[in-house]
Amino acid sequence: MDRSFDEKVYEVVRRIPRGRVTTYGQIGALLGDRFLARAVGNALHRNPDGEKTPCYKVLNSRGELAKAFVFGGEEEQARRLRSEGIEVRNGRVDLAKYGWRPEASAYELEKRLGG
DNA sequence: GGGGTGACGCGTC
């Protein structure tokens, strides 16, 4: 009954803190393989529930939004990001400022320590 | 089982 790859991706996305973003590559790396980045993008493209899984918080390695954002396109994605206080300029977000590294999060640390 | 698709990432020009 192992969860499908897509579901694992959604789980990670649901843990992204409010006001922060992450990238396809970082999620892939967290799931065990940096080359999964492309598959992560595909998984989000198939996201069945935009409310439950805030995929608008996932960007590419350069902090750029997705032209093919499923729930309304790039503009809608920008609006959702801004609604969390995240700045979007020229279709891009400053990862140094808003980026979240899942593998270094307190949540992960706690989990590894057996919390 | 074989082949196409795509919200990727990185190097190169």
Next chain:
DNA sequence: CGACGCGCCACCC
């Protein structure tokens, strides 16, 4: 900055 090329992968025919 933009345009390719290439490697890789899960999904879906």
